[in-house]
Amino acid sequence: MTGLPEYLLGLGDDALVAAQRTAEWCAKAPQLEEEVALANLALDQLGQARAFLTYAGELEGEGRDEDALAFLRDEHEFRNVQLVELPNGDFAVTVAKTLFLAAYQNLLYTRLARAAEPRLAGIAAKAAKESAFHVSYASLWTVRLGDGTPLSHRRMRDAVEEVWPYTHELFEPWAPPEAGLDPAALRGPWLEVVGRALGEATLTRPQDGWAATGGRSGRHTEWFGLLLADMQSVHRAHVGARW
Amino acid sequence: MVKERVEAAVAAVPDPELQVLSIGELGMLREVSVDEDGNAVVTLTPTYLGCPALELIKADVAAAARTAGAARVEVVVSMSPPWTTDWLSQAARAKLTEAGIAPPGRASLPLLQPGCPRCAFPDTEELSSFGAAACMALRLCSGCGEPFEHLKAH
Numbered sequence: 430m431t432g433l434p435e436y437l438l439g440l441g442d443d444a445l446v447a448a449q450r451t452a453e454w455c456a457k458a459p460q461l462e463e464e465v466a467l468a469n470l471a472l473d474q475l476g477q478a479r480a481f482l483t484y485a486g487e488l489e490g491e492g493r494d495e496d497a498l499a500f501l502r503d504e505h506e507f508r509n510v511q512l513v514e515l516p517n518g519d520f521a522v523t524v525a526k527t528l529f530l531a532a533y534q535n536l537l538y539t540r541l542a543r544a545a546e547p548r549l550a551g552i553a554a555k556a557a558k559e560s561a562f563h564v565s566y567a568s569l570w571t572v573r574l575g576d577g578t579p580l581s582h583r584r585m586r587d588a589v590e591e592v593w594p595y596t597h598e599l600f601e602p603w604a605p606p607e608a609g610l611d612p613a614a615l616r617g618p619w620l621e622v623v624g625r626a627l628g629e630a631t632l633t634r635p636q637d638g639w640a641a642t643g644g645r646s647g648r649h650t651e652w653f654g655l656l657l658a659d660m661q662s663v664h665r666a667h668v669g670a671r672w
Numbered sequence: 673m674v675k676e677r678v679e680a681a682v683a684a685v686p687d688p689e690l691q692v693l694s695i696g697e698l699g700m701l702r703e704v705s706v707d708e709d710g711n712a713v714v715t716l717t718p719t720y721l722g723c724p725a726l727e728l729i730k731a732d733v734a735a736a737a738r739t740a741g742a743a744r745v746e747v748v749v750s751m752s753p754p755w756t757t758d759w760l761s762q763a764a765r766a767k768l769t770e771a772g773i774a775p776p777g778r779a780s781l782p783l784l785q786p787g788c789p790r791c792a793f794p795d796t797e798e799l800s801s802f803g804a805a806a807c808m809a810l811r812l813c814s815g816c817g818e819p820f821e822h823l824k825a826h
Contacts, residue, residue: 462800462810469802476722480751551752555721558754558779558826559806566801 431645433546433607434488435508438498439645441481442509445499446653447530448474449660450517459520466566470527473559480552500664504654505647512595512641514653521581521588524570529592531563532622533599536615546607568626575630582631589627590635597640674741675706681740682714685732688725689805690823692771695729699759702750710743717755719826720806757826768823774811776825786822788813796820 431439451471458464482495493501512530517523538560541553574585600616620634627634643649664670682704683696695701695716703715714733718726730747737745757776760768765775774786774796787794793815800810801824809822 462802465804466800466802469806472722472724472806473720474722476718476720480721547752551750551754552721555718555751555754558756559720562801562824569801 431603431605433549433605434485436603436605436608437481437485437488437549439508439603441478441485441498442507443513443530443534444474444481445478446507446509446656447513448472448478449656450513450515451523451527453517454523463520467523470563470566473556473563477552477556477559480556484548484552496664500661504649504657507647507649507653507657508645509649510595510598510644511650511653512592512598512644514644514650514656515592515595516652518588518591519584520570521574521584522591524567524574524585525588525592527563528567528571528623528626529596529599531560531567532619533596533615535560535564536618536622537610537612540610540615541608544607544609549607564622568629571626571632572630575627575632585630586632589632593635593637594639595641597637598642598644601642601645603645674710674712675704677740678706678712678714678737678742679704681736682733685729685736688728688732689723689807690768690773692767692773693760693764695733697761697764697767699755699761700729704737706742710741711746712737712742712744713746713748715748715750717750717753719755721751723806725805755826757823772820773808774820774822776823779825781825784825786811788815788818789820790818791816 448471451467451474454464454467458467479495482498486493486495486498512526515526535557538553538557542550542557544550544553571585574581600612602613604610604612624634683701684694687693687695687698700716700719702717704712706712714737716729716733733747734745756779758779760775768775769789772789774789777784777786785796788796791813793813795814796811797814798809798811799819803810803821807823807826809824810819811822812819
C-alpha cells in the first residue's frame with residue numbers, strides 16, 4: 430500500500446512535471462494573453478509541487494529537500510501519471526491535457542482539504558482555489574476550439590481522442606488512509622465536469638479502451654527522459670550552485 | 673514595546689506586486705511574537721502557493737523587523753487557514769480602486785464581474801483570466817473602453 434510520503438511525491442510530481450511541460454509554451458504561445466495565462470498555470474503548478482515535495486522530503490527524513498527531489502531523482506523514481514509528461518502537441522492537445530488534469534486536481538484538492546492530516550489539508554485548500562481557475566481556462570478553450578471552425582473542431586476532437594487513454598491513471602487506487610478518499614470515486618464527478626465542457630464544445634466523450642498505466646510505480650513514456658534532461662541538467666552540472 | 677514596533681513595521685511592508693498595498697492590508701500577516709530577548713517570529717500566509725514575490729517579501733519582512741528593534745527574526749510561512757481575498761479591508765479595496773485595479777468580489781462568487789475602477793461603469797469584459805501576476809485578470813471596460821487589471825476573488 431502507498432504510504433503518505435510516496436503519495437505526496439505523486440502529488441508533487443504530477444504538479445512539477447505539468448509545470449515543466451506547460452512552461453514550454455513560454456515565448457511560443459499563439460498569442461500574448463495565452464502566453465501569460467499558460468505561464469501562470471505553470472507557476473501555480475510549480476508552487477503546489479514545491480509545497481508537496483518539501484513535505485514529502487521532511488516525512489521521508491533522509492534530508493532530501495524540494496531541490497534534491499526535483500533535480501536529483503531519475504526517471505524510475507518519479508511517481509507522476511504519464512498524462513503530465515506527454516508532449517504539448519498543438520494548442521488543442523495542451524488544452525485537452527490541461528482540462529483533464531485541472532478537473533481532476535480541483536476535485537482531488539477539494540476533497541484533500543478535508544483530510545485529517547492538517548498540513549496536507551492546508552496545502553490542498555490553497556491549491557483547490559488555484560486549480561478552479563485552471564478548469565475555467567481550459568474549459569473556455571475547449572469550447573472555443575470545439576465549437577469553432579471545422580478545422581479547430583477537428584483538431585480539438587483529435588486532441589481529446591489522443592489524450593483520453595492517459596486519463597484513467599488518475600483514478601487508480603493509490604491513496605493512503607491519511608488522504609481519506611478513494612481515487613476511483615473521483616471519476617464520476619470528473620466525467621461530469623469534463624463532459625460539460627465537451628458537450629458545450631459539440632464534442633463527444635471518447636470510448637474507454639486502452640488505458641495507460643505505470644507512472645505511479647515509476648514506469649514512464651519515452652518522452653519523460655528528455656523532459657527531465659531539460660529540467661535537471663543545469664542543476665546537475667553546477668552542483669550546489671546558488672543564485 | 674518592541675513587539676508593537678515590530679508588528680507595525682512588518683505590517684507596513686509593501687507587497688512587491690501590488691505596491692499600493694502593504695502585506696498587513698492584504699491579510700498576509702498572521703502573527704508576530706517577540707520573546708524577552710527580542711527574538712521575533714513572524715508568521716505569513718502566501719497568497720498563491722507559487723507566488724514568486726514570497727521570497728522577496730520574507731527578506732523585506734526580516735529587514736523591517738530588525739530595523740524596528742528585533743534581535744533575531746524568523747519568518748514562518750503557514751498554509752492554513754488558506755489566504756482569501758475576503759481578508760482585504762475596505763480601506764485596501766478603496767486603495768486598489770484608486771490605483772486603477774478593480775478590487776475582488778466575494779471569494780464565494782469568483783466569477784462575478786467587477787465594475788470599471790476608472791469610470792465605475794458596471795459592464796466589463798474579461799480579456800484574459802491571468803495577468804502580469806497570478807492574482808490578476810485583465811479586463812476591458814465597455815463604457816470608457818479602457819483596459820484594467822482585476823485582483824481576482826480567491
